Amino acid sequence: MVALVKNSQNLEVWKVLESVKDPEIDTVSIVDLGMVEKVEVEAEQIKVTLLPTFLGCPALEIIRTNTKNAVMGLSGSKNVEVEFIFSPPWTSDRVTENGQKGLKEFGIAAPPRHLEEDGSWHVDCPYCDSTYVTMENIFGPTACRSILYCKSCKTPFEAMKPVSTIM
C-alpha cells in the first residue's frame, strides 16, 4: 500500500499536491490516484517522487510540470525537483477511497479491488451501479483504461484497468 509518510514539514506539500489533478480527469488528484510515493523537504530543497501508472503514458511530462508549478507556489520553496521512479511499481490498489469517488463522478469505474483466481475481474456501471455490464475493449483511450458498456442504462463507460504485481 501507499507509503504516506507525512510529517509537519512536508504536510503543506502533500496538501498542495491534492490540487494537482489528472490532466484528463479533473475530479481526481495525483494523491487520489496513489501516484505520490514520497515527499522530501530539506532546507532549500523539496523533492517529490512520483510513480507512473503506465510507462508509456504521454501525460507524465504534463504531470511533472503541473506538480513542479504547484509546489513552487508554496511560500519559501526554492528548489523543487520532481522525479518519476518505477520501483515500487504503481498498482491499481493505490487509488484511494477519495480517488474511487472522484473517478466515479467522472464516469469511470474505479479499478476492481479483487481479481478472480483466473485473473478475471468485474466492475459495476459508474452511472447506475448496475452489475449488468459487458467488456467492449480491454484497451481504452488511454493505457490505464478499458471500455465497457452498461446493458441496464445503455451507456458506454470506462473503467480503470486493474494492475497488480501478480500479473
Added chain:
Amino acid sequence: MSNVERMMSAEEKKAIEALIFQLADDDFLFSYRGSEWLGLAPHIEEDVASSSITQDSMGHAAMYYKLLEDLGVGKADDLAHLRPAQERKNSVLTERVNGDGYYMDTPQYDWAYTVVRSYFYTQAKRAKINSLRESSYEPLREIAVKVSMELYYHVMHWKLWFEQLLSSTEEAKSKMASAIELVVEDMGDLFSYGEQKESIERFDLIDSEEKIQNNWLEALRPTFEKLQLDLPTIPEPKLNGRNGQHTDELQTAIDTLSEVYRLDTATNW
C-alpha cells in the same frame, strides 16, 4: 532508479549494456512497426487496442534507453534516434516491414503477419521478462516487475487474435500458415545474445538463450495443441541483429522514425 552504486568490473558493465541495448532496440523497432498500423487496423476497437500496446512498448523502450543513459552511455533520445543501422542490436524480426506499400501512400499491410509476429514476439518478451525478475542487475529486476504488469494484457490480446484467426475460415488459416512461416524464418536471432552470449549468461543477467527459447516454446504449447499445430522449429540465424547484421528495412525505418528528431536534436520534443 540509479540506486545501484556497487562496483562492477568493466567486463560486467559491458555485458549489462549489451543486454539492455538488445532489449531496448527490440521494443523500439517492434513498437515503431506497430505505430505504422495506426488508423489502418482491421476495425476501430483494434486500432485503439494495438496503438495502446504500441504506446506501452515504446514506454518500455524509453525506459531501457534511460537506463543506458544512467550508465553513462549517452542521451536516451540520441540512442533511440541517432545510432546507425549497423550499431542496432534488435532482432531482424522486429525490423521487418508490415507488408507491401507505405502508410503515407497505399499500404497493403498484412494483418496475419502482424498477429503472428506480435504474438511470438510478445510471448518471447514474456519469457525474458520472467527471467529478468531474477537478474543479478537490480535495475533490470525492477523494470521487469513493472513491464510484467503491462505485458499481461499484451499477451492476452495477441493470443486471442492468433487463436481466433486460426479457428476461422480456410482463407484465414492459409494466410496465418504463410505468416507463421515468414515469422519463424526471422526468429533465429530473437533468442540470441550475439557475441556477448558468454558474458551475459556468466554474470547471471538473464537465463541462457536455450532456457528462454524453451520457456517460450512451453508457453506456446497449449495454444498450439488446442489448434492442432506443430510447434515451430527456430532456424539458425542468417543475419544476427545482435551483432549489428540487418536488412535494408531497418535503415528505411530509422530514416523515417528519426526524421523529425534530426531537424533539431537540441529541442525538447
